Amino acid sequence: MxxxxxxxxxxxxxxxxxxxxxxxxxxxxxxxxxxxxxxxxxxxxxxxxxxxxxxxxxxxxxxxxxxxxxxxxxxxxxxxxxxxxxxxxxxxxxxxxxYAPQFFFEYGSANNDMLGIKGREKEGKWFASANNQARFLDPRERGDWLNYLRICMRIARAVRRMHAAGLAHSDLSYKNVLVDPRSGSACIIDLDGLVVPGKYPPEVVGTPDFIAPEVVMTAHLPHDSPARKLPCIATDRHALAVLIYMYLLYRHPLRGGKVHDPDPSQDETLSMGERALFVEHAHDFSNRIRVADARPSELPWCDTQRMPYTLTGPYLAPLFARAFTDGLRDPRARPSAEDWEFALVRTADLILPCANRGCVQGWFVFDNRRAPSCPFCGTPYPGALPVLNFYSSRHGDSFRPDDQRLMVYTNQSLFEWHVNRHLAPNERLTEAQKVRVGYFVFHQGTWWLVNERLPHCRDLSAGRDIAVGERVALRDGLQLLLSRESGGRLALVQMAGGG
The missing domain is CATH 3.30.200 (Phosphorylase Kinase; domain 1)
Structure with missing residues (x-):
């Protein structure tokens, strides 16, 4: 004892x-x-x-x-x-x-737990690369793409809260975030070194892979030099973008095939600092990942033609472009944690289950520009699927588009934050607002919305109310008024796919 x-x-x-x-x-x-x-x-x-x-x-x-x-x-x-x-x-x-129980490995690594990770903490590094996942993790620990989306959402939300309090983590990385892809959980750790700008300076510069370029470029300067850039909220934003990119695409956004210097140490400093270049830059292809040199365990994720960052959908892709082009040189151009949270929430509303039950990722984003098809395994979604395009009124004016959509699939839920633009699925929701207000089902060849808790739902196309407990058939062009309250939404149904 x-x-x-x-x-x-x-x-x-x-x-x-x-x-x-x-x-x-x-x-x-x-x-x-x-x-x-x-x-x-x-x-x-x-x-x-x-x-x-x-x-x-x-x-x-x-x-x-x-x-x-x-x-x-x-x-x-x-x-x-x-x-x-x-x-x-x-x-x-x-x-x-x-740490909560879900943040410890239940199953050992491959080959009879050759790494001895059973019972150890689930550091994010095990899940942030295709190589680590394929070579070292038990398949039961890997989770699916929807849960990685949830993990990113929770990390962005936590970072947003830290930054709102005036705090910077200073060492945001996959070593200081525990994740559980089986449940979609995430937890930020090592918070005893938080930075308060102008009051409590950083104790570390960060973890390689996540250090902002301006910090790398000035790391050789004395610590008290006014020209030296130290970790702060702006550098957290770079690290957050890298984390989200790696959890959704299983590769690093700056580690490509370009060699800047024959000295490996100097090459590392240049590629992560002064000459940092997005591996998927729209016009400069010189840092593309060399697929021919990749390990089998890194495929297909290192192939940016087959798995481009645009597969993350219409809300996340522009943020990645901002973060890793203008944002590499100008910290002010980096998306905020709130920007990421907003985009992740809206992306979650566009997620679809893959029709291929053997698909490892299990889910994908419908981007409204093509027939639904899984980018991970190539399986098209059979039949037509409804998409709800949301509109809301401002000060009693006519309804205007909210740039928000909800992809419908069997047992998809409708929540208060879909019904009212003033609500968002975050820490401010009451318990009552977390309860679903309706759900969708495909029955006898027709898609239906079942109204569970919408007292003022109305089919404007047919001019009739949909009482609580009733259902309404979804068809192309259907206009559904979901709420008459301030911020209440109108949903315009669009049928996607189906040939």
């Missing part, structure tokens, strides 16, 4: 830990609490006055600002936020919740 040591946090709470190190990172040694509900990470190096004050405000002021507000409980699943600070035998320690 390990000794149990009790301590008082700076915040006045009693905590305890087992006197045995269960893991070590770059800066801390970690011990479990007796009931395994939380951990304490002890810094190996002494923490100065500024570092101590940073830890205090993260555990008190900023924690209260995020978790102490209405809807604060929502963030407990998305952040592993420190709850207190302790000192023991001259070392400062940070108390934080233990």
């Amino acid at each position: 390990n000794d149990i040591i009790e301590l008082k946090t700076w915040q006045g709470d009693t905590v305890a830990f087992e006197d045995a190190v269960i893991g070590s990172g770059a800066m801390k040694d970690v011990c479990f609490s007796p009931d395994r509900s939380y951990v304490i990470g002890f810094f190996r190096d002494p923490q100065g006055a500024a570092a101590r004050e940073r830890l205090r405000v993260i555990c008190e002021d900023y924690r209260e600002g995020i978790f102490g507000q209405v809807g604060g409980d929502y963030w407990r699943e998305l952040f592993c936020w420190p709850t207190g600070v302790v000192e023991h035998e001259g070392r400062v320690g940070v108390v934080a919740p233990a």
Whole structure:
């Protein structure tokens, strides 16, 4: 049995830990609490006055600002936020919740768990490349494309909340985000080094693959040089774009075939810094990934002709283009976390299940420009599918397009945020607003919307109300008024596919 040591946090709470190190990172040694509900990470190096004050405000002021507000409980699943600070035998320690069970590998890696990952944390690096997934992961751990979309949505939402509080992570990467593709869950970790611009500077420059080009370009300058660029909200935005690209396309957006210098170290600095170039740049093809040199485990994802970033749909593709063209040189041009969240939510409404039950990805985005066909396995979707194009009125005026659509498939749900443009599926929703208001079903050759909770649903084409409990057949050109409230929407049905 390990000794149990009790301590008082700076915040006045009693905590305890087992006197045995269960893991070590770059800066801390970690011990479990007796009931395994939380951990304490002890810094190996002494923490100065500024570092101590940073830890205090993260555990008190900023924690209260995020978790102490209405809807604060929502963030407990998305952040592993420190709850207190302790000192023991001259070392400062940070108390934080233990990771949720879904963030540990249930199954070992390939070849009888040759990597010994069973029971270990699900660092995002295992899932962010086609090579790692194909060579090392049990297929039961990989998840499907819809869940990667959900993972990206949750990461973007969490980063948006951090940035709204004036905080930057400074080391946003697949090492500091735990993911579970089986459930679509994500959790940002290592939050004890958060950056407050102008007050608490960054302690690290970041993780290779995710460091913004301006940081790489100026890393050789003295730390206090005014010309040196340090991690901040703008560099988080670069890292977030890289994360989303890698989780949806399983390759890095800047690591192509172009060689800038025969010295590997100098080539790395140039390709990630001064000469960074998007592997799918619209006009400069010099950094395309060389498919002929790829490992079999990297295919087909490294083939940007077969798997272009545009397969992510009409909302995400323009953000990738912004982030990795203008945004590489001009941090102000980078999409914000809110931009990504907005695009991911709308992309989720365009998702379709692949008709091929053997498709590894299982889902794909319908982009409204072609007949539905899975880009991952090439299977076309049989038959016609309804698309609801949403319109809403402004100040009593005529209905205007909202640039939002909902792809219909069997058992697809209709929610309040589809019915009213003032709502979004985020932490602000009440429990009542999370309940679906209708669903879609294909029955005897006809697509139907079943009204479950829409008191004012009306078929404008036929001039009749659709009462709660009734259904309405979906046909091309059908106009459905979903709500008469402020922000209420009109849905215009368009039939896609079917030959």
